[in-house]
Each structure stands twice: as structure tokens, then as C-alpha cells.
Amino acid sequence: MVNWSEIDAKWQAAWREAKLFEPEPSDKPKFYLTVAYPYVSGPMHIGHGRTYTIPDVIARYKRMRGYNVLFPMAYHFTGTPIVGAAKRVARREPAFVKVLTECYRIPREMLNEFENPKFYAEYFARQSELSYRKGMEKLGHSIDWRREFTTVDPAYSKFVTWQYHKIQAAGLIVKGRHPVKWCPNDGNPVTDHDLLEGEGVEIVEFTLLKYRYGDQILPAATLRPETVFGVTNLWLNPAASYVSVRVGGEDWIVSEQAVDKLRHQGFDVGEVRPVKIDFTKKVEVPLIHKMVPILPASFVDPDNATGVVGSVPAHAPYDHVALLELQENPEILLSYGIDPDEVAAIRPISLIEVPGYGESPAVDVVERLGIRHQKDPRLEEATAEVYRNEFAKGRMRSWVTKYAGMPVSQAKKAVREELLATNEGSTMFEFSAKPVTCRCGSPVVVGVVEDQWFLNYADEGWKRKARDCLARMHLVPPETREQFEHTIDWLHEWPCTRIVGMGTPAPWAPNWIIESLSDSTVYMAYYTISHLLKTVDPNSLTDEVFDFVFYGKGDPQQLSRSTNIDVEKLQRMRREFSYWYPLDYRMSANELIPNHLTFHIFHHALLFPDLCPRGVVSFGIAVLEGQKMSSSKGNIVAIHEAVARYGADTVRLYLMSTVEPWQDFDWRASEALAMQKNLERFVSLAEEIISLPDEKMSTLDQPARWMLSRLQGHIRGATEALDNFETRKATQHSFFMMMQDVRWFMKRESRPEVRAHVLRRVLDVWLRLLAPLVPHICEELWEKLGKQGFVSTADWPAVDERLVDREAELAESFVLRVIDDVAKIIKVMKRQPKKLCLYVAPPWKWRAFQIALEYCRTGAVDLGRLIKEVEEKLELHLAKAELVRLLQQMVQEIRKMPAQELDLAASGVLDEQAVLKEASDFIRGEFSLSEVHVYSADDQSRYDPQHRAALSLPLRPAIYLE
């Protein structure tokens, strides 16, 4: 049993005291990596454990490779979720309180403190056992803690202020209006976290077509303005209440429910009066100015947009079905005073042609599905199908002169533009699904925020800079490049200010807060000086200070006088930044590619065009026993619990071993436990090796040469893996394969002095290979092995080419193959043999083998020619049938064998007889035999009662068992 927690604590303290991870600028080459700082709205769990262990492993590896490594960390406080969580505590929401008190064991009497967002954040940032700080320390992360900060620190705000001054000066902050989910009760925008229901519901923009109804306007809402050319009538729901309302200078008729929506969306809404719809009146369609009737329809939802709907039966299944119903039921029409003959005359007007459909797609689909009533739920699916196909493949018909031949996707925009330009249309936002309800219980509406500030990512010049930056970056995995490129193309104005939440006031509009993704784009630069800023009065951090630190602009003497910051300190900050920047690698979750990671490229491209990050590594998501983790629901495994149960090294190794960083990770308790046992086995193996006498070098025999050669392969494998951020592959080589090989060697090597000598050499290297992955136990064993200093700062092992021994590896795999064959035979003969005879192929068969190998190399084997050539060259006295059989077998064998081994074998370095004789004692033991004999197949004195020797082939000796 290993006392993991004791070892963890011992070495974490030792590293801290030695200030091992507090790098200073020097003349050593540097390696600077960062990972997205945590948003501290809950405990650190194993998903985060993985996120932060990956960079730690890389940092530790690079440190051993001789780099001066900077790995800093901070905490993200900015934004709404923490504030939202504090609010939920204030409201004492039962489910949330339960998670806090039961899952996270927060005493109930402390709850009122959690109503304060800052306390809340601090608690999970660094105060409690559940915190990120404690979790990372417990995992042994090699972080320079001197540099930690939070995004609400005054100095950080100064840095954000500097940054936004720069962006503003570049003309990339623009103002506009922006739709948001809005709670009228709270008077605030709400995020998805604030919703009781309606999470993920989108805001869609409808076009309003202004139909003239006498002096009034009926604004019909549609997502398909291009279909205006096919309008046959207007729909209103007779069961709904419509009102007349002043909007701007116009008199609109909309559903009662629409009035508030318009108001929230910034329309100038005046007096509201009830109105009775006169279904006998005609309305004038905008743009085409034709008169159409108003018809009653129950499918019209008064709570969706304006409650007024235009009818395009050729392209809208609802419209088509509703019209059919009216045509079949004239009595309904009569009750509204509508002339049934007029309605009976209405025909769908097709304006879009779509491959795969007839004249009117909506009619086709309705007929195919057999839909007869406007309340049929399948109309949703029918509408989606028609919409999708027309949008993707449809073109405007030739009669729609102005837009003839235009793809629907374009026509939609063009028609909309025309409607807006002629004031025959307007726009309105609506939710894509309902209901949307705030946690306070109030229904949420779409609110349009005026005076919203945006980062103008749509700016072509900025995009170009971002693309240039991206082109120079190394991306892991490489497939992410397309995602980044796509994101840069498609990103447009990003609303970068908020009304609520913690953060930095926008410099030009202090009533707004810089939004939390927008304040976290270039903070990697801030880390380089964050420890020094702790001794500086934040008020003295003017833009000029940052200009000097980041750009070297200005005179430090003068700057010192104006700011009261020591010149040395200013120069030291400048030196830190100049030394560490650019960032070598940025690591983050791949779900952040569409926003944070691309933003960080944009902002670097603007602020540090010559110092863009060199690379990005994107991580996959983590799940727990196949289930999505959720801090707010409490289904997580907290880091401090995992470390307490398994030890830091087990957690680290498990996190690194099952998948590569960019793949999705699944934590399974049973596998974590298994990993702990594996690690304990390693420890007892290592301790056994350490207890062996330190033998002097003696001649290395076959198993020893094999072991040392395999070791070189694993050094190479692990090195390549970590160079490519492949933690899983590194673990495979450094841990699992090493375990297998060492065990095999211990079993195989019979001479104690050779075994001791080789194993001690192996362990010296092995501990260093494992140190980035499981640093605590490696330090412990490194010390026990009698090595000086920390293994964490020891040299990473280099491949010793002199120990690479392909012959030894070939010989060993040859022995293994023979053992395998013998085992198979014993299994089939179903009794325990006493005696084993092995007959290795005679020289002439090797020559035939070489010739056959040449044939195989060129592709198709002409067996006839091969036989002829072998006969001629070897002058054999052999029955033709026998030779044919033999060569066929050889070709088959060659096809099955590894190419490199074959080449080596064919060169004749392998003395089969000698290798098998060396291994014969081992083989005897393996099968509990009493005798093992090795003969050449042409040895006249051999014991061979069943004439097996004739079956021998190169690399496949004949076998006889009795």
C-alpha cells in the first residue's frame, strides 16, 4: 500500500519551498503556455482537472527539455452566471440550495454570504477545499502562483481599459441595436442560465409586410418575404382579439398580444383601441399592389409575432390546407359575409421552382402526407420540408420579372431590402419556440437594446489581420483550422457590453460593463506582469504604462515621474513581456473555437500583430460515466474528492491515459480504481528494482540487449508523443508498454547480476519518462533511487543509439513466435508433453526464402518463375510437388510478416539455432517440460521420430512434442 496523500503533500511542499515553478526571464529558451482560466461559478471537478493537467504535463515535459517554462493561472469572475447563481441563493431556490448544501457541503448558516457574488466567486476560486486553487495544488500543477489574479482586480480593469481604448481608437467599436431575451419583471436581459424554461430558444427576425386596409395597416409577419408575389389572401384568427394601435405615424392592426412585444422592441407605440375585423373588406398587398380578401383561419397564433399572416398556398402547406378547408365549407365563409365563389376561385400562385417538386411544392407535400385539416400537427414537418428545399434549391420563376432566376436564398434578402426601402415593410423579432420563462416566473419577451456596443468583427481589415495571424499558427488537432477559418469569415458584430454582471466599465460608456468573453481576449499578455503589478497602485496604471510595457513606447524616466512607479519596475515589466511574448501555446476547449479562441486571435492580430500566439490546442469535452456533468445540478466528481480517494498521480495518469486531449473524455470510477492498482504495481516493481544490488556492468545477453533496445523505442515514442501533445500515446509508451516489457524482462532474464544492472538503468530513465505524468511518486522513487535533485527538473532522457538493437528485438520476437506456436500445439493436443524438439531451417531453405522474398517485394508473385529460379539456383534434389508446397508456404509466410523484420532476417543476422539454444531453458520452464532440444533440420543425428524437420521454414522452425 502506498500512502499517496503523504507523498503528494511532501513533494508539493518541496516544490513550493524550492520555488521550482516561479520562472524569471533569463537567457534560457522560454516556453510560455496558457489555458483558459476557470469561470468560478462552482467547484473544480474532474473535467477541469483534465483541462488543467494537460498543460501541466506539457509544461513539465518542456521544463525537463531545458526550457524556461511559464505556466500561469487566474480566475474569471466577470459576467452574469456568478451573479445569477448568487441571486438564486438569495431567492433560496430549493434545488440550488440543495446542491450547495448537500453536494458541496456548504453549511446552511453560510448561505447568506453566498448572496454576494464576489464571495461566491472567491469561495470557488481559492477559498474552499472545492476551489480551483486548491484543486490545482492538490493535483501538483506546476503553476507560478505569484501571477494569479481575478478579472475584477482593479489592475486588471486598467488593463482592459487600455485594451478597449486601443480597439476604440482603431474604430472597431460600433453602436447599434440588438435583440435580447428580456424579463419585463426584472427589467433586465436574461441569459439561458436565468431561464426556467425555454433554454436554447433562438430569436428569429420576421419581416412585416404592410397590407393596406383602408387607412390602416395590417402588418403580416413572415420569414419568407420573397413569397409576397404569390399572396392570394390574408389570414386573421377570428377567435383572437385584434387592436388598432398607433405605431410611428401609422395605424396598425395587430393581435392584442403583439402590442407589448412591439413596445419592447423599440417601436413608438401609441394609443391602443379594440377593433372589429371586417372580413368583407379587401386589403392591398405591398410591393405588388393587388387587392386580396381577408379570410378566417384558426391556425393563426395571435401570440406569434403580429398575429397577422399572409397566405401563399403554393409554398406554405398551412395556407394551402386552410384554403382547401374554406373552399369545402362555404357555410363558414357565409357566416363572415364572404362570397364563397370568390374563395372557390382562388388558386395557388407558384413563384418558386424546385427540382423534385411539381408546380406547387406545398400542394405536393400536403397531398403526399394526406393532410386535410389546418390543425394537423404534421403541417409543421411539411412546412419545414418545403422551407428547407425551397431555400436550398429553389429559384424564382421567370414571371417574377425583377427577381427571375434568383436563388431563393438571395431573393429573400433582396425582397426584404426592397420592402424596407419603400416602407412597405418592417421587421420584428420573435422567439423560435415558446414558452420562455424567467426564473422569477415572469414570461420573457424579446427586448431590443438600443445603444448596444459591438466589437466590429465584420470589419474586413480586421478579418484579414486575423486570417494572417491564423495562417502562422500551429493548430492541434489540425482539423480545427477549418473551424477557425469558418468562424473568422462568419463572425460579425459582437455585442461586447452588458448592463448587468461584474466587470470593467466600458471606457467610453461607464454605465456599461465589458462583457466577459470580450474582457478575456489578450490576458495572456497580462500574466507576464501580473505579479509585478501587485506592488503597484492601480490608479497609476495609465494607458501610457501599458504602452511602454507592451510596445516599448515612451520614456521610462518620464513615465516613472508621472506615475510614481519605479523605473526599475517599469523596465522589469517591459523585460518580462518581451521575454515571454509571444505566447507559445494557448489551450482551451474546442467548443470555444467559435468565440473565445477566435476572439483571442482577432485581438492579438490587432494589438500585438507581430506577437501572435504560435499555437492553439483544442480539448474535447469531459463526461462522467457517460453523462453530461453539470455543476449546478451537482452531478460531478470534485477534484478534492478524487484526489483524496485515488491520489493525485492516479487521477493525473487516468486523465491523461484514456484519450488524447482533443477527444471527448469519460471519467469512470471503476477505471480510476483500476488505474490506482496499476500505479501501485508500478511502485512495488520500482521498489523491488531499487532494492536490487547496484551491480557493475557485465556482458549483456540477449534479453538484456532486448530490454535496453525496447527502452530506447519507448523514449522515442514518448518524446514524439509529448512533442505532439499526445498525452495518451505518451502514457502508452511511458507506462503501459514499459510495464509489459519490464515484466517480460524480469521473467525472461535468468542471470541476477544482469537483471539488477539492467533494471536499475531502466528505472533511472523510466522515472524521468513518467515524471511529467505522475510527478509525486517519481520524485519519491527518484529520491529512493539515490538521485540528486528533483526529477521534475532532471534532464529528459535521450535515445541512446548505441543501445538500439534491432537484432536483439528480432531475436526476441522470433523466440516469442516459437513459444506461441508451441503453446498452440499443446493446446490442441490436450495433454502435457515432456519433451520439445525444435528443428531450424537448413541453409538452402534460407536461400530459397531470400529469392522468394525478392519476388514478393515486386508485388504479384509468379509462382512458376519462382520455382524455376529456385530450382536453377539451388540445384535441389527434391520432388517437384514438395518444392511447390514449400515455396507456396514461404510466400504465405512472407506476406504475413512485418517488412522490416523480414529485411533484417533475410540479411542473415539471425542465428536461429543459437537464439533458441539460449532461450531453451526459459522455454522449458514456460511449458514445464523436462527436455528441450534444438537441431538443425539437416542434422543427421537429430531425434525426429515423426520426420517433422522437413516442415521447417526460415523463422518458423519445425516442432515436435512428446
Added chain:
RNA sequence: GCGGGGGUAGCCAAGCCAGGUUGAAGGCGCUGGCUUCAGGAGCCAGUCCCGUAGGGGUUCGGGGGUUCAAAUCCCCUCCCCCGCACCA
């Protein structure tokens, strides 16, 4: 719809780009043997099917093709996951 990723033996997961160590690494699970002051310990072996001599049959979502040779290359097809914004 747009963009990205993926389907491999009971499970996870390598391999695929550069076709030939591929019945297919490694881990987990399971089975057997050994060891053991039977304990969720350790060690060894096995783990697609058939087979009293190292063999044969059939496998990498499905179908087709290229090739002496395909999990790997090409074509078609089915299915799954993630992102699409104001949310960190």
C-alpha cells in the same frame, strides 16, 4: 441548412493521412491457473468460431470498386455527436 467530428471485437480506444508486423496495440471487464494469515491484493495465461500439431473459417456501420494484398485508397449509402452567438 451551414461548419466540424465520428461509427473498429463485451466496453473504452489505437491503427486509417504514407495499403502488407492486422484476429487487429493498450486499458477495462470477464475466464482459468499459481500464490496467498480466500481480501475489491499480487503474478501468469486466455478471451470471434471450429480444430487431438503450429491450421482453417469469418470480422473493422452497410453496399460496390481499385489491388497480388484494404480497417487503411475510390464511389454510393445508413446512422451518431458537437457548434451556429451575446452563453461561460
